[in-house]
Amino acid sequence: MSDPTYTPPKVWTWDAASGGKFANINRPVAGATHDKALPTGKHPLQLYSLATPNGVKVTMMLEELLEAGYSEAEYDAFLINIMEGEQFSSGFVKVNPNSKIPAMVDHSTTPPTRLFESGSILLYLADKFSAFIPKDAAKRAECMNWLFWQMGSAPLLGGGFGHFYAYAPEKYEYAINRYTMEIKRQLDVLNQHLAEHQYMCGDEYTIADIAIWPWYGALVKGKLYDAGEFIDAASYTHVIRWADMINKRPAAKRGRMVNRTWGEPHDQLHERHDASDFETKTQDKLV
């Protein structure tokens, strides 16, 4: 139930105290808050990220490219601690004026190319290496349909359901109902599609799978917002079949560890600068 006396003011003003969790890093303005350059490593690709679902998309893709033998996909992954506001440094804002992870710079071009938005980074890498994207025009179109589906759908999962179910300071029944209905609808879209297709775009593992898995694969396995029982995750059997299949890929396991700062210590690789960085990690606990 809402407060029946609330009427929005004529002009909204910012009350910094009203934001709940993440209130300290959510602002109604854009741009840098402090002057600090980004570090740069030795490889062509420089990633600035964190192992949230959007961050994991990119590290999964990079590890798949390396697994497939594309050595030009070697990368340095630097940690951006978003709870500390590192996404508001002048260096980060220059790469991504939207101040969200992941952001990447490709130093193999002159001048270097800035990339932001996980979907844009996935598509850039897929086209750069002609990998994990169908070569056939019709299949490519279908792959793009699902890549964009993920980009337009997940904000209602992360910025809607996840916020109100897990993070908001109180349990708002109307908002929880609204977004639960929507994410169950989204899961059913996937479930019906994956009942008839091995991967999102047919027989090939593509960037559409890589984009969808860190969000909806985690959700259906009960690993996002501790919401598995609430949304009856077990009923989406075809999504679970697909998620389990991807979960077994070595590149997916490695990708999930990069820039991870929570969970078990052996699953955390805070920064990644070389393939050997994984050797001290077990790689088999994070399933």
Place this chain on the structure above:
Amino acid sequence: MSDPTYTPPKVWTWDAASGGKFANINRPVAGATHDKALPTGKHPLQLYSLATPNGVKVTMMLEELLEAGYSEAEYDAFLINIMEGEQFSSGFVKVNPNSKIPAMVDHSTTPPTRLFESGSILLYLADKFSAFIPKDAAKRAECMNWLFWQMGSAPLLGGGFGHFYAYAPEKYEYAINRYTMEIKRQLDVLNQHLAEHQYMCGDEYTIADIAIWPWYGALVKGKLYDAGEFIDAASYTHVIRWADMINKRPAAKRGRMVNRTWGEPHDQLHERHDASDFETKTQDKLV
């Protein structure tokens, strides 16, 4: 203020009565509700849509292509009345299993290619005609950054702010504050960028502009959710400069009229099957 006694149940169940406006067309499941084929017209491209911001993106793009002389971009635009549930017909679901407008079929390929998600349709058309997308690789990457930015940002505008500010059955202060802060941040991202760039990706008018304008151009002109004063739209002067510039384009004016079923009668072209269909419309009132 929320009801302090609310505790989410262990397993969520659907209460169809709790959805506010649009409750009758929001469901927690996907798929067709009734058996009905889609109509097909005479042109290569068949569009099934409505003149919401996501729908307008595509009609703007098609009208720009025709304006630029690409006659293969000729299209039939059929109306999908989403309040009547036409997006749940078996024919529509076959084209877009996500049951959202816009959806399109390209009959110039064998077999025909299905397209859904406005961003996917824009990119498909841009690549098909090599138009409204930069040919230079670095500029193309920047264009994709902003296209994906729009796809990931607008759900928090339409599915967050718009819903809670304009459509929810009650005014929920926390949710309105949350999403207002976010859309003001998004507008400031655009405003700072457009202070230094003529269009989103530099000097060229591209699909990034076409994707962003129907949402953020309308918002900053006070034409979305009647929220101009509330968000202090007048302060985003660079976005307004850019929105006004696009607003003057003949293709943008025509694109906004297609599949429109509200506003002044002379601004509504419910279906579009031929360029001459616009002749009975004034085209100059919708600014």
